Amino acid sequence: MPEEVLRQAADEMLDWNGSGMSVMEMSHRGAEFMSIHEAALTDLRDLLKVPASHRILFLQGGGIGENAIVPLNLLGSRKTADFVVTGSWSQKSFKEAQKYGTPHIAANGKTDQGFTHVPKIAEWHLSDDPAYVHLCTNETIDGVETFEIPDLGSVPLVADASSHILSRPMDIAKYGVLFGGAQKNIGMAGVTVVIVREDLLDRALAICPSAFEWKTIAENNSMYNTPPTYAIYIAGLVFKWLKKQGGLQVMEARSIEKSSLLYDTIDSSSFYLNKVERQSRSRMNVPFFLADETRNEAFLAGAKARGLLQLKGHKSVGGMRASIYNAVPLEAVKTLVEYMKEFEQASA
Amino acid sequence: MPEEVLRQAADEMLDWNGSGMSVMEMSHRGAEFMSIHEAALTDLRDLLKVPASHRILFLQGGGIGENAIVPLNLLGSRKTADFVVTGSWSQKSFKEAQKYGTPHIAANGKTDQGFTHVPKIAEWHLSDDPAYVHLCTNETIDGVETFEIPDLGSVPLVADASSHILSRPMDIAKYGVLFGGAQKNIGMAGVTVVIVREDLLDRALAICPSAFEWKTIAENNSMYNTPPTYAIYIAGLVFKWLKKQGGLQVMEARSIEKSSLLYDTIDSSSFYLNKVERQSRSRMNVPFFLADETRNEAFLAGAKARGLLQLKGHKSVGGMRASIYNAVPLEAVKTLVEYMKEFEQASA
Structure with missing residues (x-):
């Protein structure tokens, strides 16, 4: 809200x-x-x-x-x-x-x-x-x-x-x-x-x-x-x-910016994975998987330590999910993306 | 509330x-x-x-x-x-x-x-x-x-x-x-x-x-x-x-006190009328009628002037209705009863 x-x-x-x-x-x-x-x-x-x-x-x-x-x-x-x-x-x-x-x-x-x-x-x-x-x-x-x-x-x-x-x-x-x-x-x-x-x-x-x-x-x-x-x-x-x-066009621009930041981070690395084809990718819910799923718990624990909550994917699909509804600010997405990059480097 | x-x-x-x-x-x-x-x-x-x-x-x-x-x-x-x-x-x-x-x-x-x-x-x-x-x-x-x-x-x-x-x-x-x-x-x-x-x-x-x-x-x-x-x-x-x-026994005692005050006022006068038999009378909703229904609008206007709102009966039955749910304090009922008595005297 x-x-x-x-x-x-x-x-x-x-x-x-x-x-x-x-x-x-x-x-x-x-x-x-x-x-x-x-x-x-x-x-x-x-x-x-x-x-x-x-x-x-x-x-x-x-x-x-x-x-x-x-x-x-x-x-x-x-x-x-x-x-x-x-x-x-x-x-x-x-x-x-x-x-x-x-x-x-x-x-x-x-x-x-x-x-x-x-x-x-x-x-x-x-x-x-x-x-x-x-x-x-x-x-x-x-x-x-x-x-x-x-x-x-x-x-x-x-x-x-x-x-x-x-x-x-x-x-x-x-x-x-x-x-x-x-x-x-x-x-x-x-x-x-x-x-x-x-x-x-x-x-x-x-x-x-x-x-x-x-x-x-x-x-x-x-x-x-x-x-x-x-x-x-x-x-x-x-x-x-x-x-x-500014209405829904502004919200759309923001959603594109927020979701692109996430999808670009995922796509530019083999450490993270999103299986949805590009033209059907949600701008609200970005599910992703760690290539090495044994690292899931460590990823979530590190995220929590930074105040990044509710990143666990739905139990029916597993993995991670970032929900970036209208009220989620760009800054929060930037924080997540930085954490993802750091976690990847630390795991190398 | x-x-x-x-x-x-x-x-x-x-x-x-x-x-x-x-x-x-x-x-x-x-x-x-x-x-x-x-x-x-x-x-x-x-x-x-x-x-x-x-x-x-x-x-x-x-x-x-x-x-x-x-x-x-x-x-x-x-x-x-x-x-x-x-x-x-x-x-x-x-x-x-x-x-x-x-x-x-x-x-x-x-x-x-x-x-x-x-x-x-x-x-x-x-x-x-x-x-x-x-x-x-x-x-x-x-x-x-x-x-x-x-x-x-x-x-x-x-x-x-x-x-x-x-x-x-x-x-x-x-x-x-x-x-x-x-x-x-x-x-x-x-x-x-x-x-x-x-x-x-x-x-x-x-x-x-x-x-x-x-x-x-x-x-x-x-x-x-x-x-x-x-x-x-x-x-x-x-x-x-x-x-x-104090729980529901206290709420019941309060409801009895509030509703009795109203029913007693109605019953003690031929100016007001409630048609429900005593043992079935609601402690939450007290409908009543003026014996002279041409006075309805004057009654409601006077009530409104004292901050007594929402007293108009449901359109299907007409007359008046006082709803005295849990959150309505005894003081509000006393104010209503005083007004009812004054309105009756002023109408005599």
């Missing part, structure tokens, strides 16, 4: 804007919270240039919740949805969709080296009449990011952008649905942003819980049930911070 | 307990948040004297979310669940359950005066083999609270205690499931507490979303998906505050 945002939240904790109330105490239907909610919607629409065709909803349940909520809202009378599997998260989404229909894997980026690339669009084998095509546009565990978005005609594209939303401009018009849990770049865990094209609001299954039915949420402006008010407030502060930084 | 809790949250916003991190920034699987989570579980178990037979889960989606999540988790191979309707919320729960089976209304407290009482247990017409019996133990809109809890033998009792949980001791052993959204007495909106008897974790329908399947959540100690970490932290601070106040 940007320190500025945390400072403002602390300052306003007992009295938001002279209201005498904490945001936590506000009625979600009161004028004060409504103004916070409206500002968050407006700023997010502005940042992502969300077209008028799309609604912005605030839900609960995070990305994993949406794995069920998406098919419950979009399958309609169809049984099939297509999945482009680029890593662990899209695989998980595919599995969950099996509860509600017979989803189909249109393409799979898994190789004997793990998930190493986004399958080329020409190689996607779409089924006849899928309800939608699902894509996880950034895979945190595998470090695979999707940059090229196809035009699928009338088939809606659904993107799980949980882990890289707001790190770069995206052409929202290309997506039927784009969603993201908040805990990476949006704010604190507990709110899910769902951006959905208005004409897709009519396809929910009868078994879709009302609290997660996009149409119901849209008709009630995210106030059908009590929304996670404080998480929306914090997201709103982050949106304002992002605008002050 | 108790002011003490808000002050502590503000103080710790940038640095929790010397960790150098905000709670918002913590990994939910890191040692710091795990300790916050464990303390919240322990304190809640202690406050409500939750027996070892029951698990405590933290979910998302609030009480309205649970309206679907309960049948999705509990219907199992049965189609029917029984509902005791005591007000607007239990009515809504009944309606949502129709998405997943053929629920049955076992008793209905509605009269031509609105919802005025909890139907006597002897008058509940349970169906043959219901999956469970649902009860909303406090109805915020109608001001009806359930104090007498039946022994239903092997049929699990499900209680929506969203709006009065932690206002008094409850014998949790009597309930199969007891749940509550956080925004009344637990903390901030965005986390739902679900207390469920362990042997009921095996009944979920195949269509239950994984992120809302109690068994999955229980097996993963509420870490299957990223939990609403900050909301759990705030709930934990409130639990500690409640223990410092």
Whole structure:
């Protein structure tokens, strides 16, 4: 989280804007919270240039919740949805969709080296009449990011952008649905942003819980049930911070600089290894391996001694992983890169 | 929210307990948040004297979310669940359950005066083999609270205690499931507490979303998906505050004192009116009507001038409503009662 945002939240904790109330105490239907909610919607629409065709909803349940909520809202009378599997998260989404229909894997980026690339669009084998095509546009565990978005005609594209939303401009018009849990770049865990094209609001299954039915949420402006008010407030502060930084083009430039520094360090040495092909490399999550994996513990211990935390790779893939979300400053990446070089030299 | 809790949250916003991190920034699987989570579980178990037979889960989606999540988790191979309707919320729960089976209304407290009482247990017409019996133990809109809890033998009792949980001791052993959204007495909106008897974790329908399947959540100690970490932290601070106040017996005594003051004022005058029978009157939500309803606007305007806000009754019932949750001090109720008496005299 940007320190500025945390400072403002602390300052306003007992009295938001002279209201005498904490945001936590506000009625979600009161004028004060409504103004916070409206500002968050407006700023997010502005940042992502969300077209008028799309609604912005605030839900609960995070990305994993949406794995069920998406098919419950979009399958309609169809049984099939297509999945482009680029890593662990899209695989998980595919599995969950099996509860509600017979989803189909249109393409799979898994190789004997793990998930190493986004399958080329020409190689996607779409089924006849899928309800939608699902894509996880950034895979945190595998470090695979999707940059090229196809035009699928009338088939809606659904993107799980949980882990890289707001790190770069995206052409929202290309997506039927784009969603993201908040805990990476949006704010604190507990709110899910769902951006959905208005004409897709009519396809929910009868078994879709009302609290997660996009149409119901849209008709009630995210106030059908009590929304996670404080998480929306914090997201709103982050949106304002992002605008002050210069918006998503600036965040993209920073992400390119930060991630390039890391990938260049990895590629310029045979001591470190990243298996993802260049054009699919994530700017948010940089997994890497030590050529000599017996040195893993020593690497992590040395990193910890310098305050470089949370560098251990996900247990399903091993190795290391540097997550460099929007709030991570360039300086922190420089510190990591210096440490990597020193560790390599010391190991020679 | 108790002011003490808000002050502590503000103080710790940038640095929790010397960790150098905000709670918002913590990994939910890191040692710091795990300790916050464990303390919240322990304190809640202690406050409500939750027996070892029951698990405590933290979910998302609030009480309205649970309206679907309960049948999705509990219907199992049965189609029917029984509902005791005591007000607007239990009515809504009944309606949502129709998405997943053929629920049955076992008793209905509605009269031509609105919802005025909890139907006597002897008058509940349970169906043959219901999956469970649902009860909303406090109805915020109608001001009806359930104090007498039946022994239903092997049929699990499900209680929506969203709006009065932690206002008094409850014998949790009597309930199969007891749940509550956080925004009344637990903390901030965005986390739902679900207390469920362990042997009921095996009944979920195949269509239950994984992120809302109690068994999955229980097996993963509420870490299957990223939990609403900050909301759990705030709930934990409130639990500690409640223990410092002396626990739920003290909260009950305070609630009795606050609500009696209001009901006595209403009953001692023909100017004000409450239609709920005495033994079902809510200690959290006190709805009342002016005998002369043309005076409603004047009453509300005068109240606002004294800083007495949010007294307008729900639009579905009209009149007035005073919500006096745990964090509302006795002094505020005294101010309201004084105003009510003055307004009555001035109207004579």
